[in-house]
Amino acid sequence: MVDGLRGAVLAAVMVLAGGAPTEAMSADAMRGRALYEARCSGCHDRSVHARAMRAARSFDEVRGYVVSWDRQIGTLWRDDEVDAVTRYLNERYYRYPCPPAVCGTERG
Secondary structure, eight states, X not given: OHHHHHHHHHHHHHHHTTOOOOTXXXXXXXXXXXXXXXXXXXXXXXXXXXXXXXXXXXXXXXXHHHHHHHHHHTOOOOHHHHHHHHHHHIIIIIOOOOOHHHHTTSOO
């Protein structure tokens, strides 16, 4: 029940912040967007992810950067939250194949 409430609150914050979810984005990625915007977008603008010479060259590397920054700023996200943020970044910017362990049978 708490996770459901937490997800609803994150979605509401995202909509109020002007970030209405798009239909093309998975529910998990929409949750990741809310988490990212709450904790990361203050230092990262989209140019960090859209640049031609990206540091991350796979879904796992994107996840590795999310984990690294999570630890550096002390957010202490759970694994499912790290996965949600990674899926958001991947769906929005990177488009690497998403491992079935994270995305199931869908591609993200």
